[in-house]
Amino acid sequence: MEMFSSVPEFKVAIDAHRCRLCQRCVENCSFGALEWRENKVKAFDDRCVACQRCVSMCPEDAITLHRTPSVMSTHPVWTENARRDVFTQARTGAVLLASTGNELHERIIFDNLLLDACQVTNPAIDPLREPIELRTHIGKKPRSVEFEAIDDGITLTTELSPALRLDIPIMIAQMSYGALSLEAHEALARAAVMSGTTMGSGEGGLHKKLYQYADHIVVQVASGRFGVHLAYLNAGAAVEIKIGQGAKPGIGGHLPGIKISEEIAETRMIPIGVDAISPAPHHDIYSIEDLALLVNSLKEATRYKKPVFVKIAAVHNVAAISSGVCRAGADAIVVDGFRAGTGATPKVIRDNIGIPIELAIASVDQRLRDEGIRNETSIIASGTIRNSGDVAKAIALGADAVKIGTAALIALGCTVCKRCYTGRCAWGITTQDPKLRSRLDPAEGARRVANLLAAWSIELKEILGAAGINSIESLRGNRDRLRGYELDHTTLEILGVQHAGR
Amino acid sequence: MNERCNGLGGGFAAYGIYPEYRDCYALHMLVKDYEQKEQVAEMLQEHVNIYKDEKIATRTVRGISQDYLPWRFFVDVPKKYATNADNHIIDLTIRINDTSDALVVSNGKNMGVFKAVGYPDQVADFYKLEKYEAYLWLAHGRYPTNTQGSWGGAHPFSILDCSIVHNGEITSYGTNKRFLESYGYKCSNATDSEVVAYLWDLLVRRHKLPIELASEVLAPRFWEQIDRMPAEERRIIEALRITYGSAMVNGPASILVANGSGLSGVAGKSTMVGLTDRIKLRPMVCARKDDYTFMASEESAIKAVCKNPDFVWAPGAGKPAVAMVNGDV
Numbered sequence: 001m002e003m004f005s006s007v008p009e010f011k012v013a014i015d016a017h018r019c020r021l022c023q024r025c026v027e028n029c030s031f032g033a034l035e036w037r038e039n040k041v042k043a044f045d046d047r048c049v050a051c052q053r054c055v056s057m058c059p060e061d062a063i064t065l066h067r068t069p070s071v072m073s074t075h076p077v078w079t080e081n082a083r084r085d086v087f088t089q090a091r092t093g094a095v096l097l098a099s100t101g102n103e104l105h106e107r108i109i110f111d112n113l114l115l116d117a118c119q120v121t122n123p124a125i126d127p128l129r130e131p132i133e134l135r136t137h138i139g140k141k142p143r144s145v146e147f148e149a150i151d152d153g154i155t156l157t158t159e160l161s162p163a164l165r166l167d168i169p170i171m172i173a174q175m176s177y178g179a180l181s182l183e184a185h186e187a188l189a190r191a192a193v194m195s196g197t198t199m200g201s202g203e204g205g206l207h208k209k210l211y212q213y214a215d216h217i218v219v220q221v222a223s224g225r226f227g228v229h230l231a232y233l234n235a236g237a238a239v240e241i242k243i244g245q246g247a248k249p250g251i252g253g254h255l256p257g258i259k260i261s262e263e264i265a266e267t268r269m270i271p272i273g274v275d276a277i278s279p280a281p282h283h284d285i286y287s288i289e290d291l292a293l294l295v296n297s298l299k300e301a302t303r304y305k306k307p308v309f310v311k312i313a314a315v316h317n318v319a320a321i322s323s324g325v326c327r328a329g330a331d332a333i334v335v336d337g338f339r340a341g342t343g344a345t346p347k348v349i350r351d352n353i354g355i356p357i358e359l360a361i362a363s364v365d366q367r368l369r370d371e372g373i374r375n376e377t378s379i380i381a382s383g384t385i386r387n388s389g390d391v392a393k394a395i396a397l398g399a400d401a402v403k404i405g406t407a408a409l410i411a412l413g414c415t416v417c418k419r420c421y422t423g424r425c426a427w428g429i430t431t432q433d434p435k436l437r438s439r440l441d442p443a444e445g446a447r448r449v450a451n452l453l454a455a456w457s458i459e460l461k462e463i464l465g466a467a468g469i470n471s472i473e474s475l476r477g478n479r480d481r482l483r484g485y486e487l488d489h490t491t492l493e494i495l496g497v498q499h500a501g502r
Numbered sequence: 503m504n505e506r507c508n509g510l511g512g513g514f515a516a517y518g519i520y521p522e523y524r525d526c527y528a529l530h531m532l533v534k535d536y537e538q539k540e541q542v543a544e545m546l547q548e549h550v551n552i553y554k555d556e557k558i559a560t561r562t563v564r565g566i567s568q569d570y571l572p573w574r575f576f577v578d579v580p581k582k583y584a585t586n587a588d589n590h591i592i593d594l595t596i597r598i599n600d601t602s603d604a605l606v607v608s609n610g611k612n613m614g615v616f617k618a619v620g621y622p623d624q625v626a627d628f629y630k631l632e633k634y635e636a637y638l639w640l641a642h643g644r645y646p647t648n649t650q651g652s653w654g655g656a657h658p659f660s661i662l663d664c665s666i667v668h669n670g671e672i673t674s675y676g677t678n679k680r681f682l683e684s685y686g687y688k689c690s691n692a693t694d695s696e697v698v699a700y701l702w703d704l705l706v707r708r709h710k711l712p713i714e715l716a717s718e719v720l721a722p723r724f725w726e727q728i729d730r731m732p733a734e735e736r737r738i739i740e741a742l743r744i745t746y747g748s749a750m751v752n753g754p755a756s757i758l759v760a761n762g763s764g765l766s767g768v769a770g771k772s773t774m775v776g777l778t779d780r781i782k783l784r785p786m787v788c789a790r791k792d793d794y795t796f797m798a799s800e801e802s803a804i805k806a807v808c809k810n811p812d813f814v815w816a817p818g819a820g821k822p823a824v825a826m827v828n829g830d831v
Contacts, residue, residue: 121647122671122754123783130781135725137744144709145745147738154712156738163744369684375745396676468673468754470781471722473747480676 012043018062053426099420139163167196173405176202187445224278246340249313253278292328307331314360319367340383344421365398388459510651511644512625513617516636610663663762673753681748721820754783756799782819795825
């Protein structure tokens with residue numbers, strides 16, 4: 001049967017006058033979009049993902065990428081993307097896979113929140129002249145501090161729970177070795193050390209080479225329990241139980257056997273070449289009391305020296321769930337919004353499940369306060385943190401810290417071509433191909449991610465200084481310093497923020 | 503001193519003014535009229551024993567409106583609430599402030615707050631303050647910056663025997679307010695400064711922190727300094743900062759806190775504490791003359807009441823200056 005064959009999304013244009021036929025682009029294209037045929041470079045547009053590798057590598061700047069002008073008739077409901085998806089599924093009968101985050105909802109509430117600054121009645125603080133502090137402690141905090149009088153003074157009787165001390169309120173999110181290359185994993189770990197923060201091991205265990213950075217790594221325990229052993233748990237700065245993630249709430253994970261190399265197999269503690277499947281639920285957690293058991297077993301296993309976090313996707317009932325998670329003993333709750341990224345997820349799940357992180361932070365923070373248990377746990381927000389402004393707004397809404405995933409990968413060279421699930425990442429980030437991996441230098445990558453975090457930290461200090469605040473604690477939950485702009489009444493009510501002009 | 507305020511709020515707290523009712527809570531109230539006063543009295547009778555109530559003496563002063571009728575009730579708490587008397591009084595105050603236009607401006611023992619919209623000297627005249635003898639006075643002239651001038655928004659702010667006046671603007675107000683709410687306090691939103699009174703109450707009365715440590719919570723030293731402290735001291739200061747981070751008062755602040763004799767700062771003694779924010783964005787000056795101690799955000803204020811102090815000093819940023827009253831008052 002003759003079928004319409006959809007138009008390629010991108011067009012590769014090679015300037016024949018400039019091209020000196022060095023074939024560097026052919027060498028670099030990992031998606032097979034450029035081939036050497038009859039003594040010239042031939043482009044296969046339908047394979048191009050616009051990853052920009054060839055554009056960057058061409059010594060003559062001879063290559064440009066273009067979005068193919070649509071030849072389809074337009075329709076407001078049956079957009080080109082909608083039609084494209086139907087064609088693909090009619091052809092394959094399969095679930096559509098996607099990478100990165102939600103593409104369906106373009107509106108980001110952060111962009112409609114405005115920060116405050118001092119004018120006249122109180123002085124703004126210049127971060128170049130006065131210290132401004134970003135140090136952040138993640139973990140359970142006592143409700144009061146108690147002392148006992150001794151002969152010549154007082155002594156502290158309150159025992160503080162183990163907390164994670166961060167120099168900046170920005171952590172690097174959980175991304176596994178397996179989804180990421182070892183080089184990318186190492187770059188993030190080294191960046192965490194350089195920046196005085198942590199990175200997440202993800203659910204694939206920790207390569208033996210990275211144990212040297214483990215005091216800056218939050219080790220994850222997910223439903224597949226890959227690479228989880230006593231030394232792993234005790235090596236980390238904290239342990240994080242992953243219940244769900246924003247890009248695929250309620251969905252497990254699947255690392256295909258083809259990616260399970262010898263090293264990944266060893267790290268994950270599974271046979272070489274066998275699919276690594278993370279079930280949707282933890283098979284030992286079917287209710288909140290089961291979570292409490294796991295939290296406590298992990299605390300027991302780490303001799304009560306490590307804070308235990310629980311990560312959940314921001315779903316409709318996130319506030320009530322968080323209250324339960326807090327009462328189950330979690331020292332921090334990681335709330336992952338519906339725009340969070342991933343290496344691979346069913347597109348329909350990514351685009352349709354969950355709620356925005358801004359609303360989730362606001363309702364979780366308020367709920368824990370209403371129940372008088374806000375001090376019992378920290379809130380870490382992730383999923384859409386694109387810049388230091390987002391960091392400040394998330395903290396003002398009530399988060400203790402944020403995590404960045406996609407932003408850290410972009411710092412490593414990711415161009416958001418959204419093909420992580422193919423394993424063909426041309427920038428050596430989400431691939432296990434030794435040739436592609438060698439394109440990422442962990443030292444250079446670490447420096448770039450550390451640069452990003454340093455730049456955001458300076459900007460955060462500028463934001464705090466402008467607001468007349470010299471420590472991040474005084475921004476935390478300070479919704480008075482936010483105003484909404486063109487946000488509806490219900491959104492403002494949930495955010496606990498006044499409209500601009502009020 | 504009128505150069506430093508704009509006539510939109512003036513007020514005083516006086517300690518030791520009701521020795522004959524020293525065991526009663528003195529509720530200083532602003533009511534609209536006699537009818538409302540009767541309603542409040544009715545409500546009070548359900549919860550406390552009223553020993554005496556009377557109009558707070560005033561005189562007509564140009565510049566002070568007749569918006570409120572100041573009234574005071576001397577009350578004590580029925581036996582069944584005796585173990586929790588202070589909180590009973592606080593709850594009652596919140597209820598009155600929430601459910602009526604009447605406003606309780608102070609509820610401590612043997613003390614009272616007198617405030618209105620006007621310049622401080624007008625307010626003093628209005629309340630006939632020359633008739634009161636006190637061992638500790640707080641005074642404030644307001645130049646409102648973040649809320650409108652109002653009787654309730656004038657300083658001092660008071661809770662039980664603790665009163666504060668504040669010169670500055672609290673940039674951490676939202677954080678402080680939400681922190682206090684989780685401990686059951688309710689902010690009227692009349693102005694940012696009131697959080698200081700509640701924070702002090704929480705830290706000193708409820709959590710029993712010594713004054714030095716309560717000051718450390720409001721104006722903590724920097725992590726860089728904490729990191730260099732000897733281990734045991736560092737453990738204490740670090741615990742305070744981690745626990746009470748949301749109680750830090752950020753932004754310019756020159757604060758005076760008075761604690762009466764009924765409760766206590768330290769060992770039941772009445773105290774006056776002067777404190778600035780941790781980078782001293784507002785000044786604080788102290789002076790001694792014989793057995794008097796003066797504290798103010800400007801030296802000129804001290805000179806206005808004491809021409810030749812024995813000595814004058816300025817406490818360091820975030821370091822409390824503490825004056826204590828010896829003996830019974």
